[in-house]
Amino acid sequence: MVDPKLEEVIQFERTRPDVHGDAHPKKLLRAIVEEGNHLAKLSEQHIFSSDQFDRATLLQLFRLAAKYEANPGRFSTSLNGQILISAFYEPSTRTRLSFESAWHRLGGDIMSITDRSTTGIAKGESLRDVAEMFNNYGDCVVLRDSNEESVREMMAALRIPIINAGNGTDEHPTQALADLYTIFKWRPDLVTNEPGEKLKLCLVGLPAKMRTVRSLLKLMCHFPDVFSKITIVNDKQKNEMFAHGQLAQLEQAGLQIDAANDLYEVLPEADVVYINAIAWEGNAYKQYGKRYHLNAQSPLKSDAIVLHPLARSVELCTSLDDTPHNWYFSQARGAVFLRMALLTCLVKRAERVLDVI
Amino acid sequence: MVDPKLEEVIQFERTRPDVHGDAHPKKLLRAIVEEGNHLAKLSEQHIFSSDQFDRATLLQLFRLAAKYEANPGRFSTSLNGQILISAFYEPSTRTRLSFESAWHRLGGDIMSITDRSTTGIAKGESLRDVAEMFNNYGDCVVLRDSNEESVREMMAALRIPIINAGNGTDEHPTQALADLYTIFKWRPDLVTNEPGEKLKLCLVGLPAKMRTVRSLLKLMCHFPDVFSKITIVNDKQKNEMFAHGQLAQLEQAGLQIDAANDLYEVLPEADVVYINAIAWEGNAYKQYGKRYHLNAQSPLKSDAIVLHPLARSVELCTSLDDTPHNWYFSQARGAVFLRMALLTCLVKRAERVLDVI
């Protein structure tokens, strides 16, 4: 017989407990009416910045993501014959696997580049020539590069769509889409005609330097009716927290932006707590806000949800993992479906999955 | 016309000569009756250690592997829609390609991680968080890591199955499964009601340090009726050859374990000679037993078979490659089918390939 201690170690369960962020996407599906025409423009645009979306397109993207999440195995041939070039010049496994998983789930093929030094760039090749090469070999590109300008140079020469999966400290639009998708799965009423209480969002991070934060704040500009207040928490003064013009854009959109240094003063009234502690700068990770920690003892509202783009370190304690506050795992899971929705539109396959064309 | 010397260099044959370990798997298929219920438990277990198997499950795995080997192209859609995360943090091409080939042959999709430094671990991410990420992005994981504990940490958080493809010096269970599968393809009578002569096995290697050897000896514990004697050959004293508790486990299972320093004294009576010379320790390969060599002049029994987990170096001379003793190439080939069988069970697709469900 097998040693009971070994038996315990090797047994596993496939199901997950419901309390950890599993609001069924069906609620969001029902909350938004399908209007596929708002997705049409996505088939002729690169995905570069959160600034390029409008509210109607966002809602349809979230609806399509919810459709995928509610029927995970149904659309497994939608991207048949399509090739994704997965180019991660800056180290990443999480985002790369998230995109590659999304593309596989829809039946497409993938070519990966994970080492910048093997590319023609080592031979002195220009990014425009790399883009022309991609035009001939694939149907869609995902790029992460610590060099902020690489994606711009490539967009100028590409005739297939590219998704910016993180360019230096600038933006990471699909992460922001996934974050907002998670919030609306939790509170689908907020995108209906009968929304409930608006949300107070506490954001622990540095908007000037963190691309995930920059992209998310921009997306929230389309939903000033959803967020009553956004409080940015870090150890800087308010006039040092933002990049040039960043705060102005948010306020012009109608968002109420506060700043605070004391996390525990903000938490008790926050409905959503978003926390991130690292930024990729130059060619290394830098930690910001070391003194801000969330754990099971933090003074969170009883029904507050916590989001984190991951990877996390000490700023988000594992003691929160088994509490109902944990929506960061759901956030990662939903990101695959969100990316499935976006990729489908980019390569003009939306007509295979929408009900009305 | 093409230069004859060039013609000779570029021409190749697809078929292989029968003498080199091509016992048709059909003999083993007939020797074991299909009893698929013994495979059921494999759909809720990680594959971590040779200790977790029982004899009935092993025989059904070998039977399913033989079924795949006898009909290599028949089940090419069995893993449709399934994603494998192939994580090889310790350098390997052989084992990685063996698993990836198995998964492709069954129609599944693959995401590879071959560079530990690109993972979140570089960002200070815990293995439990890496496991949670894998839960969201794939259906099965294969992991090789020189850090022995990594797989344990991941098993605790994974809700999809993981196969330990080598954890430091600890274990490499699927290699052992492939080794035993090869032995039973050679002598299928040994698993029937009318077995022939038992086997004397000569094992050149260091049980304390070589994970392939450790895993194989454990599996042999389920077949004390098959092996009359196992002689371990290396340059150490018997009390230094084994890790703590290792020899006791083998003897309690009814195996007769001898030790010897002189290879040429043991060879003339060995039916199976298993040889391995390297172990992965820390972060480099270490050679053991440099003075033990097998070649075509070694005093092997005329019908003895030689096994080696590969890669090999000087310890197994190429002069044996074209002799009937060469079952190490067959061992590598059969490993793909064995892994196909195991992977099929892990992701609950066995019902697509078994005759009786």
Added chain:
Amino acid sequence: MVDPKLEEVIQFERTRPDVHGDAHPKKLLRAIVEEGNHLAKLSEQHIFSSDQFDRATLLQLFRLAAKYEANPGRFSTSLNGQILISAFYEPSTRTRLSFESAWHRLGGDIMSITDRSTTGIAKGESLRDVAEMFNNYGDCVVLRDSNEESVREMMAALRIPIINAGNGTDEHPTQALADLYTIFKWRPDLVTNEPGEKLKLCLVGLPAKMRTVRSLLKLMCHFPDVFSKITIVNDKQKNEMFAHGQLAQLEQAGLQIDAANDLYEVLPEADVVYINAIAWEGNAYKQYGKRYHLNAQSPLKSDAIVLHPLARSVELCTSLDDTPHNWYFSQARGAVFLRMALLTCLVKRAERVLDVI
């Protein structure tokens, strides 16, 4: 509304202007009659050197490539169930993606090795053993290695076909096939019974050291009726430009080979200008012919076409990109279809795509 400057950056077009080398492959399709029997020998040969082809086989390969290029999505299941081992031990993204794209377009599966240090070679494994491993795990191999002899050692032990994708400074046969395919798409009359004017080709490069050039010159030996003169341009004396025996082979085939140091003297009468400036030597790229540059002001014939195997640097100026001389992008695009044709034949799937079997 979206900022117009952003809108401009993210919008893209999928179509390409016709002037840049888009001679429809249908012209070449009509110019060559299908005679599939000439492709039969490709199913039992490794693809090692340009020397191994004959004229009839080349024409059929070009025809099959043109068939693929004219019907890009039609044959998307031809390589179902086939596994390619894509082994690029010398840094490359361009050639690797070209092959992988070709294999994906035909519905096959791929396993990539991009880091020599992870292979058994790091464990002291021989190339013959690596080949035997490949025999068990895949159906076709593509190999690039700065070590010129690696592919020879592997061919001796492989029972599946291997394509030499560049071995040191020796050869790169599929690049040459793609180059000649491009020339014949441009001037299909040259392979008919009523050819027009022969071509004068100007080749800027070093035949002794550049594998793309070496392979291309060899292929041109089968078409002395197509090229009236080939002028090699570099900064060496004629007796230093060629490797031992290289010039003799070309002249014996009936090619008229001139040499020159002054590019601008040769250009005005060249119909085809082929330029390359780098060679891989040892384990780094070396630049040759730094003083030879082509740009929009170069004295090219008005209808001359320019070819470059890419990656390029300053020797081929981007000012030529938007001129009708630019056939180097078409060259890269056609290379995928040429590789699709060759790979189909190698794994014995030509009968799935030929009209007459």
